[in-house]
């Protein structure tokens with residue numbers, strides 16, 4: 064799933080990296096559009112970066128002069144040891160000051176630009192149609208806005224600066240050492256960078272191994288999470304020992320991989336010590352020979368060696384940065400891909416619900432056929448024809464998976480029909496603004512999810528501009544105000560993760576209050592499958608009756624006892640309407656599905 068939708072030019076690897084090609088690079092550069100509003104700060108940051116990188120490069124030169132001075136070989140305008148040391152100190156101070164401003168300006172740019180990307184991504188997510196989310200896992204969607212954006216932030220704040228610094232160090236360093244001694248430079252360049260490059264290859268292998276260890280540790284964490292989430296089930300089945308065993312096996316595997324990785328890490332450290340430091344010793348040896356022969360001075364050798372270390376570090380650093388740029392390009396690509404997704408054609412101007420055109424609620428389905436975009440080969444609805452007059456109440460019944468919810472989802476235009484058409488008040492819903500359509504439909508879902516916040520906010524979700532009096536009125540009509548008042552904080556009681564936990568019946572009544580407040584012409588009631596106690600059931604039924612008054616209502620019914628009074632019952636089976644009529648008519652057909660379902664439920668109760 065994570066690999067879905069990448070450009071054809073270069074496939075990413077398992078870590079979501081992308082090969083750097085001209086094309087991917089050019090595409091990636093488009094993320095810099097987010098830096099444009101802050102370009103002056105960015106340029107000032109770059110200037111400070113250039114200053115700090117260049118002052119840094121003077122440091123080894125001055126150290127060399129200092130050594131020459133101390134050995135009586137001074138040939139520079141500053142001959143005094145104290146003066147050169149002061150110069151060194153001044154360089155360090157300058158570098159410190161430049162670095163402060165570099166970090167300050169880059170942080171201003173990166174924090175703002177990244178917040179802009181996050182805001183755009185979030186808005187995009189909210190405006191995207193339902194099928195987008197069905198094709199992806201939640202974790203995948205959230206990682207766009209967290210991990211991928213963090214990668215891009217790294218580029219804006221650190222990687223770019225580092226890249227610039229390493230390249231400057233390398234180029235300026237090589238020029239200076241060449242100027243000092245061509246012979247020694249050629250000797251150094253033929254040995255040292257090769258060793259650094261080898262170390263990089265080795266380092267990459269180790270990273271791959273440590274990634275494996277991390278993955279295995281992540282797997283052990285999944286077990287912890289799963290067990291904690293389902294701790295009641297674990298205890299109910301007295302499966303504590305089984306879970307401990309599962310965790311232990313997974314943990315042992317992670318430990319084995321980690322230990323295997325440590326061999327390589329040990330070997331790597333040995334290589335660094337022997338190889339890289341050996342390389343430096345080689346350079347020192349050759350340099351010392353040149354000093355002995357009088358080709359260069361001891362101070363020049365000193366600064367040469369420091370430059371060599373800088374150049375080596377920059378070569379190593381560039382390798383690492385290459386990997387980072389690759390990952391960031393992958394992230395950029397994924398972010399841009401989402402930003403380019405087509406949004407639902409909803410009206411984006413903030414408007415009060417009451418300002419939307421009011422629909423009457425005459426609904427027709429004509430020869431509607433539909434398959435879900437994720438399963439195009441399975442036709443879920445075939446040839447659905449139905450007619451609901453404004454104010455009529457109908458119920459959809461039928462076995463699980465028959466297609467009842469799908470019929471409703473199509474009315475809400477979460478998906479578009481494959482063939483046929485749905486009209487509201489004679490107008491095809493494709494021609495009605497999505498905002499108007501959804502603004503005129505109220506839903507009381509099967510499983511009510513409340514947002515973390517107060518009860519007031521949760522009820523007002525139905526119509527954010529509602530007044531306090533309207534909220535109380537809606538809560539009262541929904542038979543919810545009684546229990547709300549019984550909480551010390553009343554409407555201000557927090558619900559959700561940090562607040563109190565409401566019972567299923569209470570949540571349903573909040574959802575009814577929401578719908579009452581929204582005052583829609585079309586109402587959809589998705590009956591809860593879990594049964595409530597009779598007191599709660601009675602209160603909910605009363606609230607539902609109040610809510611249904613004067614509205615076109617479609618009930619997805621699971622308990623047939625609640626729908627006897629509706630105008631029409633539609634029995635859905637296998638994506639088709641197989642029976643249609645009032646309770647009286649349908650219950651008299653002994654061969655019919657409805658009569659059989661009725662009998663079954665009667666026997667069960």
Ligand SMILES: Nc1ncnc2c1ncn2[C@@H]1O[C@H](COP(=O)(O)OP(=O)(O)OP(=O)(O)O)[C@@H](O)[C@H]1O
Pocket residue numbers: 197435437438443461462463464465466467468469470
């Ligand atoms: N988002 C989806 N993507 C793919 N297939 C789906 C999706 N939602 C439902 N289906 C499939 O469509 C068919 C009809 O499902 P639907 O939810 O409409 O049935 P239902 O009659 O409402 O069932 P229930 O009473 O259990 O809620 C089922 O086979 C189901 O697996």
